[in-house]
Amino acid sequence: MKKFGILIALIATTYLQADVEAGKAVHQANCATCHSTDMRGGLGRDFNLVSYTRTKKDIAQYAKDPYSLYKEFGYSANAMPTLPLTDKEFEDVADYIDSLQPFKEWMKKTKKK
Ligand code: HEC
Numbered sequence: 001m002k003k004f005g006i007l008i009a010l011i012a013t014t015y016l017q018a019d020v021e022a023g024k025a026v027h028q029a030n031c032a033t034c035h036s037t038d039m040r041g042g043l044g045r046d047f048n049l050v051s052y053t054r055t056k057k058d059i060a061q062y063a064k065d066p067y068s069l070y071k072e073f074g075y076s077a078n079a080m081p082t083l084p085l086t087d088k089e090f091e092d093v094a095d096y097i098d099s100l101q102p103f104k105e106w107m108k109k110t111k112k113k
Contacts, residue, residue, distance in 0.1 A: 016095070023096025026089045031063075034080075037100065044080060051101040060094035 027037070027047070034043040035050075050059060062069045064087070066080040086094075 018096040019092045020099045022089075022094075023092035023094070023099075026093040027086065027096055030083055030085060030089075033091065047097045048100050051099075054097075056094050056098040059097050060090050063093060064090045087108050 009050075027035070031044075031047075036042050037048060039046050039048060041101045054062075058069065059072060062073060062080075063083070066075075066082060067077055070077050
């Protein structure tokens with residue numbers, strides 16, 4: 001029973017890690033031109049700042065469909081282009097962004113209804 005738990009934990013971490021790695025590749029190919037991860041800046045906010053202040057769900061949602069959250073986020077309707085990626089790629093890149101600041105859970109703003 002104990003071994004079984006360890007196996008589950010191992011599979012879970014490997015699986016999550018894979019998403020973060022895949023998300024990093026998605027970022028480099030599709031977001032890095034506008035969003036830095038080393039605080040260099042660009043057209044959009046650095047993803048460390050995004051990681052501090054947004055939930056993973058909101059990150060995936062905004063990336064997938066910027067129009068759906070622009071009011072809550074305080075941007076103009078066409079601030080960011082809608083990118084032609086798959087749902088899985090948006091989820092992966094949100095995992096990656098979320099992983100940048102893992103110890104700042106309490107700073108995240110929740111989405112207002
Ligand atoms: C053509 C430039 C451009 C590209 C490419 C781009 N973005 Fe953006 N993004 C913006 C701009 C501009 C904003 C809104 C203004 C700002 O962040 O300062 C924004 C905002 C965001 C926000 C909200 C930031 C916040 O916390 O308020 C998220 C999340 C985001 N982008 C994710 C992504 C992801 C994920 C990708 C790649 C899949 C991506 N963006 C690609 C320009 C871009």
